[in-house]
Amino acid sequence: MFWKNVQRKYALTDNGIRNIKKGTAWTVVVNLIVISGMSILYLLMTGFMNTLTKETPLPNALLFTGVTAVFLLISYLAHLQQYKATYGLVYGEVKSARIGLAERLRRLPLGYFGKRDLADLTETLMGDVNRLEHVWSHCLSYLYGSWISTTVIAVGMLIYNWKMALACLWGVPVAFLLLFGSRKVHKAQSANHKKAAVQVADGIQETLENIREIRATNREERFLEELNGKIDRSEKVQIKGELTIGIFVNLAGVIMRLGVATTILTGTGMILSGQIDFMQLFMFLLAITRIYAPFDQALALIAEMFVSQVSANRLQEVHDTPTAEGTEVFMPGGHDIEFRNVSFAYDNQEVLSGVSFTAREGEVTALVGPSGSGKSTCARLAARLWDADRGEILVGGVDIGGIDPEVLLSDYSMVFQDVVLFDDTVMENIRLGKYGATDEEVLAAAKAANCDEFVDKLPNGYATPIGENGAKLSGGERQRISIARALLKNAPIVLLDEATASLDVENETKVQGALSRLLMGKTVLVIAHRMRTVEAADKIVVLSDGRVAEEGSPAELLKKEDGLFRRMTRLQTAGAEWSI
Numbered sequence: 237m238f239w240k241n242v243q244r245k246y247a248l249t250d251n252g253i254r255n256i257k258k259g260t261a262w263t264v265v266v267n268l269i270v271i272s273g274m275s276i277l278y279l280l281m282t283g284f285m286n287t288l289t290k291e292t293p294l295p296n297a298l299l300f301t302g303v304t305a306v307f308l309l310i311s312y313l314a315h316l317q318q319y320k321a322t323y324g325l326v327y328g329e330v331k332s333a334r335i336g337l338a339e340r341l342r343r344l345p346l347g348y349f350g351k352r353d354l355a356d357l358t359e360t361l362m363g364d365v366n367r368l369e370h371v372w373s374h375c376l377s378y379l380y381g382s383w384i385s386t387t388v389i390a391v392g393m394l395i396y397n398w399k400m401a402l403a404c405l406w407g408v409p410v411a412f413l414l415l416f417g418s419r420k421v422h423k424a425q426s427a428n429h430k431k432a433a434v435q436v437a438d439g440i441q442e443t444l445e446n447i448r449e450i451r452a453t454n455r456e457e458r459f460l461e462e463l464n465g466k467i468d469r470s471e472k473v474q475i476k477g478e479l480t481i482g483i484f485v486n487l488a489g490v491i492m493r494l495g496v497a498t499t500i501l502t503g504t505g506m507i508l509s510g511q512i513d514f515m516q517l518f519m520f521l522l523a524i525t526r527i528y529a530p531f532d533q534a535l536a537l538i539a540e541m542f543v544s545q546v547s548a549n550r551l552q553e554v555h556d557t558p559t560a561e562g563t564e565v566f567m568p569g570g571h572d573i574e575f576r577n578v579s580f581a582y583d584n585q586e587v588l589s590g591v592s593f594t595a596r597e598g599e600v601t602a603l604v605g606p607s608g609s610g611k612s613t614c615a616r617l618a619a620r621l622w623d624a625d626r627g628e629i630l631v632g633g634v635d636i637g638g639i640d641p642e643v644l645l646s647d648y649s650m651v652f653q654d655v656v657l658f659d660d661t662v663m664e665n666i667r668l669g670k671y672g673a674t675d676e677e678v679l680a681a682a683k684a685a686n687c688d689e690f691v692d693k694l695p696n697g698y699a700t701p702i703g704e705n706g707a708k709l710s711g712g713e714r715q716r717i718s719i720a721r722a723l724l725k726n727a728p729i730v731l732l733d734e735a736t737a738s739l740d741v742e743n744e745t746k747v748q749g750a751l752s753r754l755l756m757g758k759t760v761l762v763i764a765h766r767m768r769t770v771e772a773a774d775k776i777v778v779l780s781d782g783r784v785a786e787e788g789s790p791a792e793l794l795k796k797e798d799g800l801f802r803r804m805t806r807l808q809t810a811g812a813e814w815s816i
């Protein structure tokens with residue numbers, strides 16, 4: 237139960253908590269060995285005292301040297317085991333924590349990422365895990381081990397001489413109580429600091445991402461001022477937090493050390509009243525130096541544990557968020573996509589209400605409607621990137637809400653407006669469409685998507701790296717890579733969100749040719765803003781304010797006198813004439 241709590245509280249893996257237990261056991265062994273070493277010193281001192289006072293022979297030098305050598309060897313071996321069980325194993329734990337987090341993030345529904353921004357998540361993966369690394373390696377085993385060994389030693393001392401034991405040890409619980417009492421202050425300050433640090437990271441990321449817009453609108457100075465303000469605030473909060481911790485840790489250290497004074501006072505009184513002799517006082521003084529040593533360090537560690545609690549909670553929050561689960565068996569009867577009375581809200585704001593329509597296999601179904609009417613949301617729900625709040629979405633008669641997202645997505649090709657590219661070569665970016673595709677397959681898909689035209693001009697052709705998120709490519713070039721990926725994947729369901737919007741007319745015509753080959757016989761859901769794109773669709777679903785307003789073939793909808801589709805087509809045609 238105790239260890240289960242520790243595991244949860246400090247976001248440890250099963251392996252991690254096993255290592256903490258091992259580290260604790262070795263810390264107990266090390267502390268007991270070190271304190272037993274004091275008895276060698278005590279016996280040596282007693283020998284010398286006897287020589288001085290009772291004229292007995294000097295202690296046997298060879299014997300003491302031998303015993304000391306054996307003690308040092310045992311002590312070295314125990315320290316080595318302790319090191320391995322704490323510092324040595326923690327790197328594996330850090331690796332597992334990061335991989336576990338990344339794996340968890342991969343399986344979380346997209347809605348989660350809308351609530352936590354990228355800088356915040358990066359801080360959890362890097363900063364929070366780093367902070368916990370120190371707690372996992374330096375604090376937990378060390379602290380628990382020291383508590384156990386001190387309890388054992390304290391019991392021995394109490395049995396031996398309870399008055400002297402109390403005089404030695406009273407400071408330890410008082411110092412820890414003081415620190416535990418101040419726990420809330422440290423946690424609150426740590427939470428403030430985390431918030432300020434995330435704001436700084438956010439500010440830097442926003443400035444870098446929007447550098448073009450910032451320059452274009454002459455707002456560089458204002459952005460830098462805001463960023464400086466955030467950095468100053470973060471610094472102030474950090475200094476305040478460290479100062480408070482410093483005050484409490486030092487105060488606790490001073491209280492603990494008052495035990496030396498009370499030991500000397502009580503011991504002197506007891507020597508004078510004949511209850512103990514000088515050597516017994518000497519032994520207690522030796523013992524407290526060894527008892528205080530691990531706790532000196534532990535006081536600083538315990539403060540760090542309180543502060544790290546904020547990081548642990550942030551990690552645990554990611555692990556506690558439910559992932560999009562489902563069965564890995566997906567055997568649909570065809571690939572019709574059917575929306576049945578689907579409703580969906582972002583943060584309690586309903587954007588789809590009772591949407592029902594069917595996109596048939598072998599047909600192109602176009603979703604049209606004013607901006608914000610819910611077209612992209614429908615496409616996301618159709619691929620289970622988000623889960624519907626009410627209603628059902630079926631593919632070939634199977635409710636996709638019960639299918640593992642990864643299995644489901646293997647049946648989808650998607651070309652969205654915001655193309656995601658990786659800092660790799662053109663070749664590898666296209667190969668992402670189909671795991672293990674040969675170079676020939678990749679090149680054929682690239683050619684069909686009209687990539688040759690711009691790739692030929694790159695210094696190393698398809699082997700040219702394209703920079704972070706394809707920074708070295710134009711919007712149209714990025715979109716052609718995305719289309720090539722979809723061609724390569726050749727999945728039975730194709731989702732297109734204005735797939736050719738960034739292409740010029742010449743390229744659009746060429747890519748449309750490739751797209752029509754890709755779309756042949758598939759279930760195609762197209763989101764279109766330009767009516768020209770949907771002229772050739774088999775079916776059009778018109779969305780308005782998150783509801784289906786009209787449905788039918790383009791010809792049918794154009795005939796509707798006061799229909800929304802007819803009005804939108806007219807407006808766009810008029811707009812096109814004006815712009816010419």
Ligand SMILES: Nc1ncnc2c1ncn2[C@@H]1O[C@H](COP(=O)(O)OP(=O)(O)OP(=O)(O)O)[C@@H](O)[C@H]1O
Binds near residue numbers: 583605607608609765
């Ligand atoms: N991640 C999100 N979080 C919160 N609200 C969102 C999110 N994405 C979209 N919305 C809101 O949901 C509504 C529907 O958005 P959606 O992108 O589906 O519309 P759309 O018809 O595709 O718009 P457009 O034609 O402008 O691309 C809009 O009001 C939008 O502001």
